[in-house]
Amino acid sequence: MSFNQQLTLVVITQDRPAFLRRTLQYYSSLAARVLVLDASLESNGDIAALFPQVAYQHLPQFADKPQQTIAHGVAQVATPFMAFVDDADFLVHDALVQSVDFLAANPAYGLCHGYCLMYKAHGDSVEYLRRDKKVLEDYASDLAAERVSSFMDQYLPPFYAVTRTALLEQWFAALPEGCSGEMQEFGHAFYLLASAKARILPIPYVVRESEHRFCGQQTNMLKKLGSTDPESVVERQQFASFLSSLDTGLSVLATAERAAVVQSAYDTLRTCLDEQRSLTQTSILSSHWLDVFTPAERKFGPRQFVEMPFYNQPFFDVLSQIEFLIHAMPAGQQQIEQLEGVWVRQELLLRTHDNDNAETIANRLWEAMALNIFNPHIVEPLAKLVADQDNREEAAQMAKWLQRLTSIHRQDHRIGFADMPSGRLLHWLDARKPSVADAQAIVQRIAAQGPAPQFGILLLDLEDDMHKLQVTLDSLVEGHCKSFKVVVFTTGEPPAATSAQNTLHFVRVSKSNWVEKINQVVQQSTSDWMLLADVGDEFTPGGLLRASLELQAAPQCRAVFADEVQRLPGGALTHVMRPGFNLDLLQGNPSLMSRHWLLRRDVLVEAGGYSADFTQALEFELLLRVIEQGGMGWLAHLDEPLLICDALPVEENPQQRLALTRHLSNRGYKAQVIATTPGTWRIDYRHSQRPMVSVLLASDDNLADLQRCLASVTLRTRYVSYEVLIADNHSQSPEMVEWLARQEKGRVRVIRTERRLSKAALINAARQQAKGEYLILLSAHSEIVGPNWIDALLNQAMRPEVGVVGAKLLDRQGKVSQAGLILGLNGGVGPAFVGEPKDAAGYLHRLLLDQSYSAVSDACLMVRAELFDAVGGLDEAQFADAFADVDLCLKLGQAGYLIVWTPQVQVVHPGTLPVAPAALAALQGKWADAFAHDLAYNKNLDLTGKGFSLGEPSGSSWAELLA
Numbered sequence: 001m002s003f004n005q006q007l008t009l010v011v012i013t014q015d016r017p018a019f020l021r022r023t024l025q026y027y028s029s030l031a032a033r034v035l036v037l038d039a040s041l042e043s044n045g046d047i048a049a050l051f052p053q054v055a056y057q058h059l060p061q062f063a064d065k066p067q068q069t070i071a072h073g074v075a076q077v078a079t080p081f082m083a084f085v086d087d088a089d090f091l092v093h094d095a096l097v098q099s100v101d102f103l104a105a106n107p108a109y110g111l112c113h114g115y116c117l118m119y120k121a122h123g124d125s126v127e128y129l130r131r132d133k134k135v136l137e138d139y140a141s142d143l144a145a146e147r148v149s150s151f152m153d154q155y156l157p158p159f160y161a162v163t164r165t166a167l168l169e170q171w172f173a174a175l176p177e178g179c180s181g182e183m184q185e186f187g188h189a190f191y192l193l194a195s196a197k198a199r200i201l202p203i204p205y206v207v208r209e210s211e212h213r214f215c216g217q218q219t220n221m222l223k224k225l226g227s228t229d230p231e232s233v234v235e236r237q238q239f240a241s242f243l244s245s246l247d248t249g250l251s252v253l254a255t256a257e258r259a260a261v262v263q264s265a266y267d268t269l270r271t272c273l274d275e276q277r278s279l280t281q282t283s284i285l286s287s288h289w290l291d292v293f294t295p296a297e298r299k300f301g302p303r304q305f306v307e308m309p310f311y312n313q314p315f316f317d318v319l320s321q322i323e324f325l326i327h328a329m330p331a332g333q334q335q336i337e338q339l340e341g342v343w344v345r346q347e348l349l350l351r352t353h354d355n356d357n358a359e360t361i362a363n364r365l366w367e368a369m370a371l372n373i374f375n376p377h378i379v380e381p382l383a384k385l386v387a388d389q390d391n392r393e394e395a396a397q398m399a400k401w402l403q404r405l406t407s408i409h410r411q412d413h414r415i416g417f418a419d420m421p422s423g424r425l426l427h428w429l430d431a432r433k434p435s436v437a438d439a440q441a442i443v444q445r446i447a448a449q450g451p452a453p454q455f456g457i458l459l460l461d462l463e464d465d466m467h468k469l470q471v472t473l474d475s476l477v478e479g480h481c482k483s484f485k486v487v488v489f490t491t492g493e494p495p496a497a498t499s500a501q502n503t504l505h506f507v508r509v510s511k512s513n514w515v516e517k518i519n520q521v522v523q524q525s526t527s528d529w530m531l532l533a534d535v536g537d538e539f540t541p542g543g544l545l546r547a548s549l550e551l552q553a554a555p556q557c558r559a560v561f562a563d564e565v566q567r568l569p570g571g572a573l574t575h576v577m578r579p580g581f582n583l584d585l586l587q588g589n590p591s592l593m594s595r596h597w598l599l600r601r602d603v604l605v606e607a608g609g610y611s612a613d614f615t616q617a618l619e620f621e622l623l624l625r626v627i628e629q630g631g632m633g634w635l636a637h638l639d640e641p642l643l644i645c646d647a648l649p650v651e652e653n654p655q656q657r658l659a660l661t662r663h664l665s666n667r668g669y670k671a672q673v674i675a676t677t678p679g680t681w682r683i684d685y686r687h688s689q690r691p692m693v694s695v696l697l698a699s700d701d702n703l704a705d706l707q708r709c710l711a712s713v714t715l716r717t718r719y720v721s722y723e724v725l726i727a728d729n730h731s732q733s734p735e736m737v738e739w740l741a742r743q744e745k746g747r748v749r750v751i752r753t754e755r756r757l758s759k760a761a762l763i764n765a766a767r768q769q770a771k772g773e774y775l776i777l778l779s780a781h782s783e784i785v786g787p788n789w790i791d792a793l794l795n796q797a798m799r800p801e802v803g804v805v806g807a808k809l810l811d812r813q814g815k816v817s818q819a820g821l822i823l824g825l826n827g828g829v830g831p832a833f834v835g836e837p838k839d840a841a842g843y844l845h846r847l848l849l850d851q852s853y854s855a856v857s858d859a860c861l862m863v864r865a866e867l868f869d870a871v872g873g874l875d876e877a878q879f880a881d882a883f884a885d886v887d888l889c890l891k892l893g894q895a896g897y898l899i900v901w902t903p904q905v906q907v908v909h910p911g912t913l914p915v916a917p918a919a920l921a922a923l924q925g926k927w928a929d930a931f932a933h934d935l936a937y938n939k940n941l942d943l944t945g946k947g948f949s950l951g952e953p954s955g956s957s958w959a960e961l962l963a
Contacts, residue, residue, distance in 0.1 A: 110196025341571020806856020
C-alpha cells in the first residue's frame with residue numbers, strides 16, 4: 001500500500017484560520033491523506049483552493065463540541081491508520097512514516113508514536129520545552145491490566161499517536177456524549193492500552209504548541225482525578241462503570257476486577273502527575289533567526305536532557321523547517337502581539353521622506369530587515385537593491401530567500417495589521433494629515449491675523465543619540481509649521497557651532513547641569529511658547545500648525561496640552577486622547593497627563609523655571625507650581641496629537657509623590673498621597689471636620705427596593721454624623737405605609753407629601769427638611785457596598801473647588817454599569833465604561849482614578865447643601881422626572897465648580913438612564929455647547945458604543961477650522 005492509502009491525518013480546528021493555513025502548508029509535502037474538521041462558524045473557503053489535496057469539511061454545527069467533531073471525523077477515515085492533528089502542532093514527517101511502518105509490521109499493536117517537544121512562538125524567537133521524560137517504550141505485555149498500569153505510571157498522552165482506525169472507531173462509537181475533556185482523555189488512553197499493545201519509538205515525534213488544547217492538561221487532569229467533591233466522585237465512578245463494560249483485553253476478568261483495574265489506573269495516573277513524573281515543561285532551547293545569510297542561532301538552556309532524542313542534527317534540520325513556517329506564517333495572540341511593534345517600525349521605515357536619497361533609503365531597508373527577515377515587503381526591494389550591486393553570492397541568497405517566502409501560502413500580514421490597534425492608529429494619523437491646500441490656507445489665516453506664535457522646542461539629548469535627534473528633526477522639517485526654534489541640550493560634542501539666533505542651536509550640558517542650562521535658555525529665548533521633549537519624539541505633520549492657529553486666537557492661555565501617540569516597549573502604538581484640563585486626573589496620573597505641555601514663556605519664567613530637584617518629575621512639578629500661582633484658569637487642551645513618543649515605564653515615581661505632597665501642603669492640606677497602581681496616585685485630603693450629611697431617599701411604592709437600599713445604608717455605614725430622609729411620594733400601598741410608619745426612629749426620618757410630586761420636586765421638598773451641610777441623592781435602586789462610602793464622598797466634596805461628587809456603579813455580576821456620564825455618547829447622555837470588569841484600569845487608567853466629569857448620576861451623588869440651594873436645586877420645570885441630576889451638575893460646572901467622580905465609592909446599581917426624549921431634547925438645547933464637546937471626553941474618541949475607542953479618521957476638521 002502507498003503511504004496515502006495507509007494514513008489519514010485528521011486536523012481539528014476552530015476559529016484559528018492562521019494556524020490552519022500554516023499547518024496545512026507544513027503537511028502539504030507529506031504523502032498522506034489530510035482531512036480537516038473545521039468547527040468554525042464561518043467557513044475557511046479558500047482552503048480548498050489553496051490546498052486541493054486536502055479534504056475540507058466545514059462543521060459549524062459542532063462549534064465548541066470537540067467530542068462530536070472528532071467522532072464525526074473518525075467515521076470519515078478509510079485508511080487503516082490515522083492520527084489526530086491539532087492545528088498548531090507539527091507531527092514529524094519521518095516519525096509518522098516510522099510509526100505506520102511499525103504498526104503495519106506488528107498487528108498486535110494498536111498505537112505507535114515517539115516523544116513530544118513543546119514550543120512557544122515569540123515575535124523574534126521560538127522557545128522549546130521538554131515535556132516528556134524517558135519511559136518504558138514497549139507496552140507489550142499480554143495482560144491488558146499490566147499494559148494499562150505501566151502506561152499510566154509514566155503517562156505520555158496517546159491522543160495524537162498513529163493509531164489503528166478500527167480501534168478509534170470502536171472507542172468513539174462507545175463513548176457517551178457529555179463526558180468532560182479530562183475523562184475523555186483518560187478513557188482514550190485506557191481503552192487503547194486495554195485493547196492492544198503500544199509502542200513509543202525512541203524518536204522525536206511531534207513539536208507541539210505549549211498552550212495546547214486537547215490533551216496533556218496536567219492541572220485539570222490532576223484536579224479531576226483527585227477531587228473529593230461528590231460530583232467528581234460520582235463522575236469517576238460512572239465513567240469507571242462505562243470503561244468496565246467495554247469489550248477490551250480486560251473482558252476475561254470479572255466485572256469487579258475490571259472496575260478495580262480502572263480505579264487503580266485512576267490512582268496510578270494521579271500519582272504520576274502529582275509527583276511530576278509526566279507532563280512537566282522545562283525550557284531547554286531557544287532559537288533566533290535574525291539573518292538571511294546565517295542559520296538560526298540556537299541557545300541551549302542550563303539543563304540538557306541528552307537521554308532524549310532531540311539533540312541531533314537531523315532533528316535540528318526539522319526544527320529549522322518548522323521555525324521557518326512559524327515565523328513566515330505567524331499565528332497566535334502572543335506571537336502576533338509581539339510582532340505588532342515590529343510591523344509598525346517596518347512600515348514607518350518603508351516610508352520615504354522629502355530629504356531622502358538612495359543611501360538613506362537603503363539604510364532604512366537594512367534597518368527594517370534587521371527587525372524581521374520574514375517580511376517579503378522588505379526582502380523584495382532589498383533583493384533588487386543587492387542584485388544591482390556586485391555581490392553575486394549575496395544577491396543569490398537574497399533571491400533564494402525571497403522565493404522561499406513567496407512560495408508558501410502566507411497571508412499578507414498587512415491585512416491583519418490594518419485591524420490591529422497600531423495599524424488602525426497609523427491609518428488614523430495618515431488620514432489626519434492636513435492636505436497641502438488646507439495647510440496653505442491655515443498658514444495664510446495665521447499670517448492675516450498677525451505674527452504667528454513661535455515655539456521654542458527644548459530637546460533633551462542626554463544620551464548623545466544622533467540617530468534619535470535626526471528622527472525628531474526630520475519630523476519638524478516635514479511638518480507644516482515653520483515657526484519654531486530648536487535648542488538641543490546634548491551631553492555629546494555638538495556637530496556644529498551655533499548661536500541662540502539659529503533655528504537649530506546646540507547647548508553642551510552634563511548630567512548634573514542640564515536643568516540649569518534649560519532655564520538659562522528659557523530666560524533668554526525670544527519664543528512665545530516653550531515645549532520640552534526628548535530626542536526620538538516625532539512631531540505630527542499638523543500638530544504645531546493647529547496649535548499656532550488656536551493659540552493666536554486665545555492670547556490669554558497660560559499653558560496648553562495636546563493629545564499624543566505613544567510607542568509601547570515592543571514598538572506597538574497606542575493613543576493618549578486626553579480630556580480637557582482635569583486637575584484630579586493630572587494629580588492621579590502625572591505620567592500620562594503632565595508631559596509635553598506648551599507653556600507660555602513668561603508663565604514659565606514667573607513660575608521659576610524647572611526644578612533640578614525633580615528631574616524625574618520635571619514637568620509635573622512645574623505644572624503644580626503654575627497652578628499654585630495662577631489657579632486653573634486658561635489651562636487649555638488641544639484635541640490634536642502633537643507628538644509620537646515613547647511611553648514612560650509603568651513604575652512608582654517617588655519624585656511625583658514628593659511634588660504632589662508639597663503642592664497639597666501649599667494649598668493647605670495635610671494630605672496623604674497613596675500609590676494605587678504603579679505610576680498612579682490617590683489623595684486622602686484628611687479633612688478635620690466631620691459635617692452632618694443628609695441622605696435623601698425617594699419612596700414611591702417601591703417597598704422592596706427601598707428596604708434593601710435602606711438596610712445597606714444603616715448596616716454598612718461607618719460614618720456617624722448622618723441622617724436618612726425618606727421622601728414618601730404619597731405612597732398608596734398599605735404595606736409601604738405600614739413599613740414607613742415603623743421607620744420613624746433613630747437617624748431615619750420620613751417626609752410625607754399630600755399629593756404626588758415629580759421626582760425633582762420630591763427631592764427639592766426633602767432638601768427643605770434636611771439638616772445636613774452635605775446632601776446625598778441616593779436612588780432606591782442603589783445598594784451600598786463599602787462602609788467608608790460617606791467618608792470617601794466627603795474626601796472630595798469638602799474641597800472648596802468641588803461642587804458634586806459621584807460614585808462608581810456596578811451591576812450584580814461585578815461589571816461596571818456606570819463610571820461617570822458622557823454628553824453626546826450614542827446621541828444622548830451615555831454611561832462611561834459600561835461592561836468593564838470591576839477592577840479594570842480603563843482607558844488612561846480612568847476607572848481607577850479620581851477625576852472630573854461634566855456630569856454624574858444621582859444613583860449616588862453628593863452635593864454641598866448651600867451650592868444645591870445657590871443654583872435653585874433640581875429643575876422641576878424642564879427636568880421633572882429625568883436628567884435633573886445632569887442639569888444640576890452642568891449648572892454647578894458653569895458656576896466654576898468641579899464635578900468629581902471617585903472609584904473609591906462603589907454602589908450596586910443597574911446604571912440604566914431614563915428614556916425621556918422630551919427631557920433629553922430640553923437638556924441638549926439648554927446645554928448645547930457642552931453636548932457639542934464634552935470637556936471630560938475627547939473629540940478624537942468615538943461617541944458610539946461604549947466610548948473611549950478611536951473615532952473614524954478624518955481630515956475634515958482642518959477645513960472646519962477655517963469656517
